Amino acid sequence: MNVLGEAQGERQTGLIGGIAAAAVASAALLWWISGTPVLAFAYFAALVVLILAASAASRMRGGSTGDELAPPDWSVTVTAIEQPGLAVAITDRANRLACANSAYAEWFGAAAAPPNLPLDRPSLERLTRAAREAWRDGTARADDLLRSDGTPGWHASAERAGRGEDYLIWRISEAAAANHADAVGALVGGALGRMLSVAGIETALVGPDGIVRAVGRGFAQRASGDPTATLAGQEFVSFLRSDDRDRIFFAREGRKGAPLTLVQVPLEEPSGVATSTGSEVPSLMLLLEGGAGIGSGSDGPGAAATPQLEALLGALPLGLAMTDRDGRFLFGNEAFKRAVGREGQAMPSYPSDLVTREDKGALADAVRRFGKGPALSGDMAIRLRDTPDDPVSLGLAGVRGLGDAAVLLSLSDSTEETRLKRQVAQATKMQAVGQLAGGVAHDFNNVLTAIIGYCDLMLLRHTPGDSDYDDIQQIRANSNRAASLTRQLLAFSRQQTLQPKVVQLPDVVSEVSQLLKRLLGENIELKVRHDRDLGPVRADPQQLEQVIVNLAVNARDAIQSRGDGRGKLTLATRRISARDVRAMGSEIIPAGEYTAIVAQDTGGGIAPEKLGKIFEPFFTTKVLGKGTGLGLSTVYGIVKQSGGYIFADNVEGISGTIEGARFTIYLPVYSGPVSEEHLPASARDAEPEASTWLGSARILLVEDEDMVRAVAERALARSGHKITLARDGEEGLAAVANGGEFDLIVSDVVMPGMSGPRMVKAIRKVRPDLPVLFMSGYAEEQLRKEIDVENMHFLAKPFSVQQIGDRVAAILNAGQRSAKLK
Template sequence: MKNSPLLLAAQQPALAGSLAAGFILSAALLWLITGSAVTAVAFLAALAVFVVAGFAISSLRAPADAGGFTAPDWSVTVAAIEQPGIAIAITDRANRLACASQLYADWFGIDFAPPGLPLDRPGLEKLSRAAREAWRDGRAEADSLSSEDGASRWKATAERAGRGDDFLVWRFEALVEEDMSATMAARLAGPFGKLLSRAGIEAALVGADGAIRAVAQGFAERASGDPAATMAGQDFVAQLRSDERDRIFFSRDGRRGSPQTLIQVPLADPASPQPKGADEGPSLMLLIDSGVGIGGGWDGAGQASTPQLEALLGALPLGLAMTDRDGRFLFANNAFLRAIDQEKDGLPQFPSDLVVREDKAVLADAVRRFGRGSGSSGDMAVRLRSAADEPVSLGLAGVRGLGEASVLLSLADSTEETRLKRQVAQATKMQAVGQLAGGVAHDFNNVLTAIIGYCDLMLLRHTPGDSDYDDIQQIRANSNRAASLTRQLLAFSRQQTLRPEVLQLPDVVSEVSQLLKRLMGEKIAFTVRHDRDLGMVRADPQQLEQVIVNLAVNARDAIHSRGDGTGKLTLSTRRISAPEIRKMGSDILPPADYTMLIVQDDGSGVPADKIGKIFEPFFTTKEQGKGTGLGLSTVYGIVKQSGGFIFCDNVEGPGGKPAGARFTVYLPVYHGDMPQPAKQVAEAPASEWSGGGRLLLVEDEDMVRAVAERALTRAGYQVTTAADGEEGLAEIANGGAFDLVVSDVVMPGMDGPAMAREIRRLKPAMPILFMSGYAEEQLRRDIDIENMFFIPKPFSVAEIGQKVGDVMAACKK
C-alpha cells in the first residue's frame, strides 16, 4: 500500500512545507557566503521556476503514473464472483490464492489454494492434472472430487484468464445425490401420478417398513374413496387382499373389482452398491389393472374371452403359447408350433416334453416358478429335441388376472435363420477344408516329385529282369496312384489346372455314355434325356467327364446298397432361365441363365443327418475299404472352379421315405465369343531339342532340386542351382548368362513370381518355366508375362526334360 494514491495525497502538504524551508535556508547560506543579496534572490527565483515546471509536468503525467503505482482493487472482483452454489477462486502461476468467493472460504478456507485443497489422494491427483491441463490447453475439468472424510463431493473447472493469461479461474460445484424417494413422492402427487391413473396404473411409494409414504390420487381414490387423502403412514398391505387363487384386489373394491398385477420397483441407485435385501429401501408399488392392454377384465368368468385371446396371439409372427398354473399347455399359435417343429404331431402336454432330457427339470421348475410367483418375465436357453445341437432362447412371463392361465411362453420361429446359418457354416467349413486340402496336396506333390524322380533315375540303371526292377516299378506305380489322389484334393480345393472350352453339355455326356453303360452293368437301366435349346457352357471337358463318371459311380453304389443291385439311373440336361431362378427364391443361386445336369437314381438315398457332409473330403457312407471319400469332393471342386453350383437332395417315395438321391449341377450359360488363349498358355509343340543350354534351377526343397538337377544334367544342360528366390536373383544380377530359368512358385522369402518380376527388370526377354503343385490359373492371376511356361508337379525325369526342351525350342524360333 506504500504507493497508493490515498497515501501520496496525505503526504503532499508536509512535503511542500519541507521543500519551501529547504529553499529559503539554501538562499540564506548563499547570501552569507557571497555577500550578495541579488545572487540569493536570483537563486530563489530560479528554484521557483524549476519547482513550478516540475509540478506542471507531474500534473500532466499523474494519471499514467498513478496507474503504475496503484495496486489491484480486488473488491470489485470479489463482488462479481459471488454466485449462488458455485465457489470461485483465482490463483496465479505460483498457485497462490489471489481472490476467492465467500462460498469457497466456507468450503475450503482461505489457507488453501487449488490444487492443494483438503481432498483425498485421488481428488488431489485429479485436481493437479486439471491445473496442468488448464495452463497448457486453456481449460480443464475434474469430476468426483471427495473431501478427506468423504462427506462432500465436488466438480471443478479451471480456465486461464487475465491480460497475459497469468491467472486461473477455478469454479467448484457441489455434487449432491438426488433423493429418489423424495423426488418420486413429489411426482406421484403431481401430474405424473394422474397420468399413471388415467392409463390404469395405480402407484404408491412404500417404505422398507411397509408404510405408505405417498400415493397417486387414483390409488387414494381406489383404496379409500377420497382422491385427496395422503394415506401417509398407513400399512400398504392392508389396502389389498387376495383370494384363494392368489389374485390381488383392492380391499375397498372387494370381489366387484378387477384383479391387479403388482409390480415392485426398488428405488435404489443402479450405480451405488446394492443393499443386502430387497426390502432395505423404499419401493415404488405399481398396481396394473388386468384389463389394461387386452380390452377387458379377467376374473373367474373371464374364460369366455379365451378364444379372442387365442385369435389375437395366433395372428402374431412371434411364437407364443400359454400354460396353466401346473405347467400344462393350454394353446399355442402356429409360429410356436413351427419353431418347435411340431406342426404335424401337435402340441405336447408339458413344455418340458419339447426339450432334451438334460433340460427337462430346469424348464419344468422355471414354468412352475413363474406360474406361482409374482408377475415377472425372463428367458432361458434350452435345447429343443428337434434341434439338440442349437440352443434357443425361450421367454417366460408370469401373467396375472387371466383365469387359470399363468405362464406365457415365447419362442421365435428361427427355422429359416437356422437354415441360413447352417448353409453359411457349411460354406465356411468347405472353404477352410479346401484351403487345407490344397496346402496338403501342394506339399505332398513335392514329396511325390522326388520319389518319382528317383525311381526314374534308378530305372535308368536297371533293366527288365534285374532283381530290383519290379520293386522300383511297384514304387513308381504307387507314387502315381498317390499323385492321382493329390489331383483330386486339388480339384476339391479348386486349385487344379483347367483347360476350359466353350462346349455343349450333351456332347460331353455322349463321350462318356458308353463308359457309363459298362460301369452300370446289365441290372441298372441307364437313361439319358436332353432338353432343347441348351445354352453353351465354358468348362474343361475332361473335368466334366470326371464329374459325370463320379456321380454315376456314386449312384451305382447307392443302388447296389439296397441288396439286389437292380435299379434305374437317369442322366438329363435342362435349361433354366433367370426368371425361373428368381421364382425359386434361392439364397445361393444368383439369377442367371443356367444349363442343368441332373443325375438321379432310385437307390437308398442319403441319410438326412449326412446330406450336408457328403461333399467333404474323406467323408464316405460306404463300407470301410470301398471308397476314399474323394469322389464327391472332387465333383464339388470341379463344379465350383467352373463357376457352377451343385446340390443334393433325396427323392421322396411313398410314405415320405427316400426313394433315391438326385444331384443337380448348375453351369452358367456362356454368352459371347470364344475367349482368346492367354499368353503362352498353349503347349509348345513337342520337339527333340538337342542344342543344350544353361539353366538356372530355383527350388527350396532339397530333394526336388536334386532330382531336377540330375534329370536336366543327364539331358545335356548346364545347371546352376539356387535354394530360394534371393539366390536365384543374385545369380542373374551378378552377370550369370542363362538361357532359361526353371523355378518353383511357393518359396520362403522371395517367391517365384516376385523373383520373376525382378529378373524381367534386368533381362526383359528371359524365359521362365514355373513348376508348382497349384493351378496354372492361380499363377497367372499373380503374374502374366511373355515367355512364361508352366509344368505341374509331380513330374517324372522324362517329363521335366521334355518340357525344358519344348520351351527352349519355342524360344529359339
C-alpha cells in the first residue's frame, strides 16, 4: 500500500507541475497579444487559485482512499471461526454464503447456504423464520431442526453483524450433543446431584466457554449460600480459589472449607485432541472433598471414593468406563456395557479384549499413553469384536487427582443410530431399485403389447388345427406369463393399477382360506384367528389375496424343507390402536389406528443376515430353480402402495432357538365415507361394455412407440373405425388444429416433447366434450394427478386386440347414450 501511495503522489506532482508551466506560458502569451500586464497578471492569479484548489481536492481524495478499509480477508475469518463440533457460516443479505468453517462444509457442503439446508419442510420454515427475525431483531434461534429424512438434526442460531450489519453469523450444533447435555443438566440439578452432594461430591455442568449451565443443590449452597440458586450463566472459575499449594477451595468458604479435587468429565467424544485448558465440548465438573482418589488396594486412600464414582458414572446416560494406568478395567457402567454388546455380563480384563484383532495393539497403546502421559483427551475409531463392520468412536481422557493415574473411556450407545442408518440405506436402495424396476417394466410393457397384439391378429387368420395355430398360442401364453412378471415388478415399484375398495380383512382371509388349504397340503395345518372390533381398510381385495397367497407359499416351502415337512401356518388379524403404536416405539409407523394381519409359520425362520434383503426383487433363499425372487417383493410393493407397512422377524422358542418366521402387515383403518368417488376411474367407468360399435368412428391415435401404434391401429381398423395416426403430442394437437373432426382420442401418457395429458388439455380448449382414452404401462394412480381431466378413461398396457376394441366400443356407446339423453 505505501509503494502504491508514493507512485500515485509522484504522478500527481508531475501533473500539477505540467499544469503550472502551461499557466505561465498562457499568461505570457496573453501579455504579448494584449500588451496589458495587469490583464495578464489577473489571468495568471486566477489560474494559480484553480490549480491550488484542484491539488487540495486531489489530496483529500487520495487521503480518503488510503484510509478506507481493505476488502475483508475471508481466509482470516475462516481461521477465526474454526470450532470443532460447531458449524459456523456467514451469509449476506441475499442469503449467499460468504464463508464457513470446516464443520459446516463437512455437514452441508460448500454450495448450501442457510436457511436453505437439507431439512424437512417444518424445520425449513422455522429456519427461514429465524433468518427474518435475525435481520429484524439482531438475533434469533431455531431449535430441534429435523433432517430431510425426519431424524434429529441440528440447533441453529443467527446473529446480525458487520459494519453496516449486512451479514448474518450462523452457529449450528448437532441436536444429539445438545440433548446429551440437557439430560445430564437435568440429572445434576435433580436427585442425582443431591445424592452425590451427600456423598461429598459437588457437581456442575459447564459449557466449553467455561460458563455454568446447571449445578447441584450442594454446589449452589457452598458457592452462594442459597441451595435454590441456579448460578447458570456465570463463570465456573469465579466460584473457586486456590492457595499457594494449588489446593482448590470454594471462594465463599476460603481456606476454612475442605480442600477439593477437581475432575473434568467430557460429555461427548471430542472431535480432536483437546488443549490442556479444557475440552471442546460441555463437561461435567466433579469437586471431591478430602483428596479422595481411586487406589489399587481396598485400604488405599481412594477406596472410599470408588463407590461414589461408580454410582455417578452408573447414573449417567453416556457409556463410561475407567481403567488404571496399566490399562486394566476398574469398572464400566451399564450404558458402556450395552454399547460394547456385553449388557448384563462382566467386563473383560482389558479394553483391547472388546475390539477386533487388528485394533487390539492400537487401543492398548493408546490407553497406556493416556494413563502415563500428560492429562490429555482424544478419540480413536475402533471396531468392536461383535460388530466389526460398523466402526465406532471411543473417547479417551487421562484422569489426574484421583490417587493413581487412570483413563476414562467414553462410548456412546450407537445401536439405535446404526439401526436407523441401515433402515435409511435399505429404504433408499429399495426406492432406487423400485424406480429401475418400474422403468424397465414400462418399456417391457410396450414390447409385450406389440407381441400379444400381433399374436391376436395372426390368430384371426388361423383356426384350430392349422399347423401354426398352436405355435402362435404358445407365443401368446409365454407373453402373458412375461406380462405377469411385469405386473410383479410394477407391484414392487408401487406402480401397478389398483382398484381399492373398503373391505374387512377377515372377509379377505375367508375368501382365500379354501385355496390356502389345497395349496398347503395335508401335512401343514392352517389356523386362522381374528380379533374383535376390527376397523375396515381401503385396499384392492384381489391384491390382498395375492399377498396372503405369496406368504403362504413361502411358509409352505420353508416347512417342507425341514424334516418330515410337517408344520403349522397361523393367520391372525389384530386391532392396533394408536397407543399400541406409540408403545412399539417404531420410527417408521406413525401413530394411528391400524388393522394388522400376521402370518407366522414353523419353517425354521430366516437367517439374520438375510432379513434385510428378503424384500429385494430377485433375491430368494430357495434352491436354484425353486423361485423367481419376486414373491416377497410383490408383497412389499402391494402393501406400500396400499399405504401400509410390512415387517419380518423370527420367532424364538422356549429354548431360544428360532422356530419360524413371522410377517406382520399394518394397514391404516379407513374412516371416510364409502362411495363411488373412492374408487379409481377405471372402476367407476365400469359400465357393461359393448363389444361392438354400430358405425364407423373417427379416432385420433397418438403413440410414440411404432410397434404399439401399429397394433392399436390394426385392432381399431378391423372394427371399422377411421384412424388418424400421430407420433407425439405435437402431431396430435396439429391434427385437431388443422380442422380434423374426431369422436375419440386414444393416446399414450408419457411421450417425448408434449405428453398426452398436455395435448388433451390443449385440445379441450376447442373441443371440451371430446372423450379420451389414455394408455400407459404405469399405474393409473401414479399418473392420477397428471391425467386428471374430465371424460377420461384408462387402459393399462399390455392389452390385447380384443381388450382395446371392447374398451373403445364401450366409450363410444356411453357417449352415444349421453348424447341421446341430452
